Amino acid sequence: MLTINEHYLKLQASYLFSDIAKRVNEFQTANPDKELIRLGIGDVTKPLPKACVEAFHSAIDEMATEGSFHGYGPEQGYAFLREAIAKHDFQARGAQVEADEIFISDGAKCDTGNIQELFDIKAKIAIPDPVYPVYLDSNVMAGRTGTYKDDRYQDVVYLDSVKDNNFVPNLPSQPVDLIYLCFPNNPTGSTATKEQLKAWVDYARDNKALILFDAAYEAFIRDENLPKSIYEIEGAREVAIEFRSFSKNAGFTGTRCAYTVVPKECFAFDSQGNKQFIHPLWNRRHCTKFNGVSYPVQKAAEAVYSEAGQQQVKELTDYYMANATIVKDAIKELGFSFVGGENSPYIWIDGKRDSWDFFDLLLNKAGVVCTPGAGFGKCGQGFIRISAFNSRDNVERAMAKIRAALK
């Protein structure tokens, strides 16, 4: 008799997006001629940068002739892309990362979900609340979280991101082994300073812990003093793995390309207490379970680092950031407090009432769809998330409608 992995039965069904869809459908049925603007989505809306499209096209042409055809590539990714990443994303900012420490993949979602495989089932995990659900659910599936009771998994250490700590969690008061951090944050849009990240790096070093740092939104950082990478922090190479993606900076959400940085010094321990380096283990896992990102997609990603590509990515992210400013200005004017929208495409608004009540209010009075914060964790209750990933026209009209409805 085959039994299943019962940890899957502990997963909390996420009704967030189906609940949103249900309420939106009801509204549309009741108001067939009212316009609806969606500011809830976490997907980009603008097309790929021109430099990427050109590189993508010419790589496909290469695939069409015997002389330049590419079959299986290196599992870790082509050197041309890994070298461009190391040079532009890290070395140019004074962060020491080498090309062979970069693993190209088809998504930061998969990488942040898969990385926990390398660690002991008894590892104590620390997870932010509110959170991008992948970190938590992948650990539930593995059996690392215990049972779900009173809105929380019993064996998880939750890192509350609340107004009191400006949405940057405090260091845990009990020992933890594996720490998930995401800055600029989804869903709150908050950012962490060098001093704040330094405190986490020092904590990890002192407590033999490891930081899993999700930097998927680094391209939206405009404040020169904020770190884009955890490797800008002294001592991070031994205690941090970083995840990046081309999804949000270059619109690759449907094209799929991302990467993970595992520095060669990064380590954990075996049961005898001996140091074990993580780089060879992740390399082994990656080569065993993954067969590389397609050549044309890697060529398209490489074009992000060309002069034209850099310019176009800046224009793309500037466009969304100008949307964020429009949202912030309207929200400020209406007297709500919020975080984000300065160095991130998300604005996290304190609705001063239940998340779903605020969602319903915006839907029914303004015809605007947001994301209720409660869907991202217990600490998200009372908040909503508005995303800047939409057209200028839609954002402007949505804010005019919200102003008219709530004034």
Ligand SMILES: *Cc1c(COP(=O)(O)O)cnc(C)c1O
């Ligand atoms: C969008 C997003 C990613 C990127 O995921 P991909 O699989 O690379 O598209 C990673 N982390 C967070 C928090 C995100 O919101």
